[in-house]
Amino acid sequence: MHYLLAxxxxxxxxxxxxxxxEPAPFFILSCAALAVFLIGYRFWTRPAxxxxxxxxxxxxxxxxxxxxxxxxxxxxxxxxxxxIMMGTVAFCTWLAFRQAAINDARVERGEPLLExxxxxxxxxxxxxxxxxxxxxxxxxxxxxxxxxxxxxPLEQPADPSVAPNPAKAPWYFLxxxxxxVYFDPWIxxxxxxxLIILGLIALPYLDKNPxxxxxxxFKERPLVITMYMLGWVVLWVVLIVFGTxxxxxxxxxxxxxxxxxxxxxxxxxxxxFRDLFWIKALxxxxxSHWLVRExxxxxFIGFWFTGVPILMAWTCFxxxxxxxxxxxYAVMSQLLMWMFLVPLKMxxxxxxxxxxxxxxxELPFNV
Amino acid sequence: xxxxxxxxxxxxxxxxxGVPRDRRTRAMAILSNVFLHLHPVAVRxxxxxxxxxxxxxxxxxFLFLVxxxxxxxxxxxxxxxxxxxxxxxxxxxxxxVSMGLLREIHxxxxxxxxISIWLHMLRVFLTGSYKPPREFNWGVGVILLVLTMxxxxxxxxxxxxxxxxxAITVGSNMARATPLAGYEGPGAAFLAIDGVxxxxxxxxxxxxxxxxxxxxxxxxxxxxxxxxVFIPVVVTILxxxxxxxxxKDGGVSGPL
Numbered sequence: 230m231h232y233l234l235a236x237x238x239x240x241x242x243x244x245x246x247x248x249x250x251e252p253a254p255f256f257i258l259s260c261a262a263l264a265v266f267l268i269g270y271r272f273w274t275r276p277a278x279x280x281x282x283x284x285x286x287x288x289x290x291x292x293x294x295x296x297x298x299x300x301x302x303x304x305x306x307x308x309x310x311x312x313i314m315m316g317t318v319a320f321c322t323w324l325a326f327r328q329a330a331i332n333d334a335r336v337e338r339g340e341p342l343l344e345x346x347x348x349x350x351x352x353x354x355x356x357x358x359x360x361x362x363x364x365x366x367x368x369x370x371x372x373x374x375x376x377x378x379x380x381x382p383l384e385q386p387a388d389p390s391v392a393p394n395p396a397k398a399p400w401y402f403l404x405x406x407x408x409x410v411y412f413d414p415w416i417x418x419x420x421x422x423x424l425i426i427l428g429l430i431a432l433p434y435l436d437k438n439p440x441x442x443x444x445x446x447f448k449e450r451p452l453v454i455t456m457y458m459l460g461w462v463v464l465w466v467v468l469i470v471f472g473t474x475x476x477x478x479x480x481x482x483x484x485x486x487x488x489x490x491x492x493x494x495x496x497x498x499x500x501x502f503r504d505l506f507w508i509k510a511l512x513x514x515x516x517s518h519w520l521v522r523e524x525x526x527x528x529f530i531g532f533w534f535t536g537v538p539i540l541m542a543w544t545c546f547x548x549x550x551x552x553x554x555x556x557x558y559a560v561m562s563q564l565l566m567w568m569f570l571v572p573l574k575m576x577x578x579x580x581x582x583x584x585x586x587x588x589x590x591e592l593p594f595n596v
Numbered sequence: 597x598x599x600x601x602x603x604x605x606x607x608x609x610x611x612x613x614g615v616p617r618d619r620r621t622r623a624m625a626i627l628s629n630v631f632l633h634l635h636p637v638a639v640r641x642x643x644x645x646x647x648x649x650x651x652x653x654x655x656x657x658f659l660f661l662v663x664x665x666x667x668x669x670x671x672x673x674x675x676x677x678x679x680x681x682x683x684x685x686x687x688x689x690x691x692x693v694s695m696g697l698l699r700e701i702h703x704x705x706x707x708x709x710x711i712s713i714w715l716h717m718l719r720v721f722l723t724g725s726y727k728p729p730r731e732f733n734w735g736v737g738v739i740l741l742v743l744t745m746x747x748x749x750x751x752x753x754x755x756x757x758x759x760x761x762x763a764i765t766v767g768s769n770m771a772r773a774t775p776l777a778g779y780e781g782p783g784a785a786f787l788a789i790d791g792v793x794x795x796x797x798x799x800x801x802x803x804x805x806x807x808x809x810x811x812x813x814x815x816x817x818x819x820x821x822x823x824x825v826f827i828p829v830v831v832t833i834l835x836x837x838x839x840x841x842x843x844k845d846g847g848v849s850g851p852l
């Protein structure tokens with residue numbers, strides 16, 4: 230009897246976790262977790278707190294591994310690196326922000342940084358060469374152990390006539406594949422990756438804050454670090470985890486304890502911005518010429534990429550604008566607006582089932 | 597016996613300094629070795645703390661070397677043609693050509709390299725090490741990051757199993773949608789002469805990538821050459837630039 234009650238309880242917990250892992254709650258909770266972490270970074274990075282969080286995450290993972298659906302996902306050979314990535318990303322984020330917290334507290338007290346002592350030099354032989362040598366041996370040992378424990382996957386011979394369902398790109402591109410839910414391939418697969426590369430290369434020329442060069446800090450450059458952590462941890466790493474672990478056949482969402490049933494249906498009726506404007510709001514038919522028909526969407530997207538940056542230069546980015554000048558601000562704001570178009574479109578998809586802002590199949594040009 | 601070797605002509609022709617016990621010979625150990633002289637003779641103490649660098653850049657480089665060594669060995673046993681590719685991998689797997697864990701190490705080191713290069717970038721970002729004078733080297737690093745992922749992507753196809761073929765199909769389908777250059781991309785329809793499209797399924801970006809309209813034998817050969825020759829050569833050159841610039845920009849970063 231107790232056993233049955235307990236089993237029912239576990240099922241309810243699993244069901245609850247399945248529910249909060251759906252796209253909207255999963256993404257919003259990730260953003261919220263990042264915000265809570267960054268605001269209270271001095272508290273969350275205390276060794277005792279961080280150890281407790283890390284331990285509970287490991288425990289959760291281990292217990293969940295008892296569930297066969299959960300286990301079948303995380304034990305796919307090519308998914309194992311994702312678990313390793315999650316662990317190392319969490320650990321390295323903790324390590325960096327722990328040192329940032331210490332440095333920020335030290336600066337407040339007028340004490341030197343952890344990294345202080347520029348003239349305090351040591352010889353590379355033996356100090357650095359030995360560190361490298363030990364790291365290299367540990368890395369080799371780890372690789373050999375990994376190779377013994379886990380065989381590299383080899384499925385059936387390639388067959389162009391039998392498409393697996395779901396067909397997934399290699400895991401490190403899965404964040405982009407997940408974006409295909411919200412954007413057309415020319416944005417998710419071409420434009421956004423290109424902008425990520427360009428934006429990363431442009432970063433040192435856009436960030437003119439001279440502080441925080443060569444040491445861990447959060448207080449001295451909160452905005453840039455927040456943007457980077459949002460872009461990399463949430464929009465890249467979290468979407469990879471989502472795309473690999475929680476997207477099943479037909480790219481439909483499956484909770485972590487859910488069986489990947491190829492017959493699961495997702496009722497989705499997405500509507501375009503133009504339908505909202507002409508049909509729902511104005512109660513009339515769609516204009517025949519695409520330029521008129523798409524005018525609401527074109528104006529909205531135009532405003533998003535020009536009006537919003539100008540408004541921000543007047544208000545919240547006033548100081549930044551003065552500091553970096555027109556050209557740098559123009560480039561930075563375009564990159565940021567593209568980045569924030571992603572969560573904007575996600576939010577509109579979850580709330581009003583928005584399909585496209587602009588849908589011009591004639592060209593074709595869909596945003 | 598050891599002393600006899602150390603005093604002999606052979607030893608002294610290779611190592612032109614004494615045992616690295618004092619400052620002078622330790623400096624000589626770095627300066628007179630072509631591999632070690634990537635390093636400066638002395639570094640700031642904070643720069644070699646493991647908690648500062650995480651060793652991730654170095655590990656990425658080490659994993660790249662592991663990939664080269666295991667990759668060259670794998671090339672002895674692998675033929676990049678559709679008729680043989682899968683069965684060559686299967687032979688490795690079943691131990692018929694007994695290279696043991698070679699393929700496993702190659703694959704897992706590739707995944708590990710992607711993780712380590714991301715973490716290296718995270719470290720460099722969070723210590724603000726992309727700031728002047730290191731702006732250019734950060735850019736080189738971003739290119740290396742992209743090339744590392746492309747190396748992994750091109751290698752993903754080579755086993756020629758279902759996993760490989762369909763992952764590359766999904767990935768390369770994106771090229772179809774390249775603005776102007778992909779036949780399904782925006783603007784491509786305008787590139788036409790007298791109504792004859794210039795950009796079509798047989799000429800667009802995806803076709804150039806795969807040497808065909810689907811992931812077939814030409815794509816396998818093309819990815820093989822990209823994976824084993826072209827990208828590694830470019831990466832090697834850029835790693836040279838990257839390391840050289842670390843030295844020229846003042847070594848491991850620290851507070852100014």
